[in-house]
Amino acid sequence: MSDTHAQTVAFVRETEIPPAPPPGRETGVYKWMRENLFSSIPNSILTIVALALIYSLLSGTLPWLLNGVWNTSSLQECREVLDGQVGACFSVLTERWNQLLYGFKYPVEEYWRPNLALLLLLIALAPVLFFDLPRKLLAFTAVYPFIAFWLIWGGSILVPIVALLGFVAAGVVFQKYGKGSFAVGFFGGILAAIVVWNVGGFLIPEGASENAMLAAVPSRDLGGFMLNMMLGVTCVSLSVPLGIALALGRQSSMPLIKWICVVFIEFVRGVPLITLLFVASVMLSYFFPPDATVDLFLRVVIMITLFSSAYIAEVIRGGLAALPKGQYEAADSLGLDYPQAMRLIILPQALKISIPGIVNVAVGLFKDTTLVSVISMFDLVGMIRGPILASTEWNGVYWELLGFAAFLFFVVCYGISQYSQWLERRLATDHR
Known part of the structure; x- marks a missing residue:
């Protein structure tokens, strides 16, 4: 009887059964x-078609890349080495790398100057791009443009010092009088800077550039990818604050300021950049005093900056329009005046919303710097289309040179894109 009763009692396990592995089709590469x-x-068909296209592309490209020749001095020698085989002539890159990066007139012994300027640029951008760094580093960011100008162009160090003093004077005047009246502080700062620059121009001796520590290099000797980088960094840095001012001016309650900004933005957006570059090359000098010799690089910077600032203004205007009306009312309830409300409440939120659009304009602007080749400025594309392909040694080499140019621009633009995505995640623009 007891045995029968014992067999009817349910068995309770005292230890857990070891977990079974998941099915093979739910893990690893097979699942992915x-x-x-x-x-x-449909997805399987698209995958097979895509794999076939990739195979076709790689089967024609990889032999051309892997059989590339790097150590000849002309296209004819490359073809002799290849002896009828498929292969790239990368020797043009090793033979003309200095012209591709620095142009064909920049002194070879002075290459360390733009290299140092590029290294200092990374240091100067660090506190701007990564706001966790100490704010004291922004002091170096403020003086970097003047250091870079002296390194790249050379000449007397007094020129960038006088330029820096002019901006310092403008900042002091604006800080002192801008609180009472923004217009008085703004125009007073401009007047102070002009006075300092004119006085400093008279004080600089005429032979200062000849006896300078760094040899003077004229702008016409700049070229290669260095010129693209200089135009891109300079124009983007200047167009962002100008675009903010235009966006705020377009929303101004003062009709004159509003319509000036509207006409400027719509006119610039309706004119191709290449047209503005021709204007900078031919006509812009007529707007300056007759005895003034305005450098072509400066004229191009002015036109590209005006062009990109119009697009950035529209991007930022979209960010301002996306803010709820309550944000403006909150600023009014705190008793903030217009500059304080914009600086502390409105613009920080609008700029966060506008990050993708601003980056899109910056990437497009950097690529558009190649258009300066049409006005005889030998940037990277201008060097390829001009001196390199015009030489008898490398006439006929296209894919290698244009592929190298595409690679350089891709690295820079991809880096900008990745930084913007990191910044969006950091600021959590989709949640706040």
């Missing part, structure tokens, strides 16, 4: 391929 490449019949 099933979910991403072969999740349905």
Whole structure:
């Protein structure tokens, strides 16, 4: 009887059963391929077609890349080395790398100057791009443009010092009188800077550039990818604050300021950049005093900056329009005046919303710097289309040179894009 009763009692396990491994089709590469490449019949067909296209592309490209020649002095020698085989002539890159990066007139012994300027640029951008760094580093960011100017162009160090003093004087005047009246502080700062620059121009001796520590290099000797970088960094840095001012001016309650900004933005957006570059090359000098010799680089910077600032103004205006009306009312309830409300409440939120659009304009602007080749400025594309392909040694080399140019621009533009995505995640623009 007891044995029968013992057999009817349910058995309770005292230890857990070891977990069984998941099915093979739910793990690893098989799961990823099933979910991403072969999740349905249409997706499977598209995957097979895409793989066939990739195979066709690589089968024609890889032999050309792997059989590339790097150590010849002309295209003819490359073809002799290849002896009828498929292969790239990368020797043009090793032979003309200095012209591709620095142009064909920049002194070879002075290459360390733009290299040092590029290194200092990374240091100067660090506190601007990564706001966790100490704010004291912004002092170096403020003086970097004057250091870079002296390094790249050379000449007397008094020139960038006088330029820096002019901006310091403008900042002091604006800080002192801008609180009472923004217009008085703004125009007073401009007047103070002009006075300092004119006085400093008289004080600089005429032979200062000849006896300078760094040899003077004229702007016409700049070229290569260095010129693209200089134009891109300078124009983007100047167009962002100008675009903010235009966006605020377009929303101004003062009709004169509003319509000036509207006409400027719509006119610039309706004119191709290449037209503005021709204007900078031919006509812009007529707007300056007759005895003034305005450098072509400066004229191009002015036109590209005006062009990109119009697009940035529209991007920022969209960010301002996206803010709810309550944010403006909150600023009014705190008793903030217009400059304080914009600086502390409105613009920080609008700029966060506008990050993708601003980056899009910056990337497009950097690529558009190649258009300066049409006005005889030998940037990277201008060097390829001009001196390199015009030489008898490398006439006929296209894919290698243009591929190298595409690679350089891709690295810079991809880096800008990745930084913007990191910044969006850091600021959590989709949640706040």
